[in-house]
Amino acid sequence: MPKQIDPIIDHFLKHDHDNDKEILAAIIMLNDNCHPVELSLLCSLTDLDHTVHQLDKLKQITGRFCKQTLRRLIDHPKVKHIHHDYDVHINLNTATAAIQSKAANNIYGLTGKGVTVAVIDTGIYPHYELI
Incomplete structure (x- = not known):
């Protein structure tokens, strides 16, 4: 191959x-x-x-x-x-909308307050091996 x-x-x-x-x-x-x-x-x-x-x-x-x-x-x-190899930058303005965090807050009252550890994936790189 x-x-x-x-x-x-x-x-x-x-x-x-x-x-x-x-x-x-x-x-x-x-x-x-x-x-x-x-x-x-x-x-x-x-x-x-x-x-x-x-x-x-x-x-x-x-x-x-x-x-x-x-x-x-x-x-x-x-x-x-x-x-x-390149630098990666976070874009919370895009990620927040993409994961619909405002909806989670409005519908379920989830704010993240009191959370000690949270892992948020801000997206998937469109790598050719995954497409």
Whole structure:
């Protein structure tokens, strides 16, 4: 089964082939049966590449990598997937309406007062593996 490629990574690698020095923040996910390894053992790194986190228990490596390195890693047998890494921001103005919190307050009198811990999921990223 061929690997699925994150659409943002795919666009980054196909766009502007003349500029291989461009970098992108990425999360490199290793195969489940792979032992944690240093990224430099998977492929040679350039001076532009910068590993930020080595998450051994999650079998993930995060950082900023150039196109050349990402191209090599996508085809590496120990790499399960590469995701674009980006900042996530909450939008309570959207989430509050989406979960109909005002209706919960008006109909059931639920306000959250006295709640010590609450977990609210503010949405689902439309990830291509879930669509």
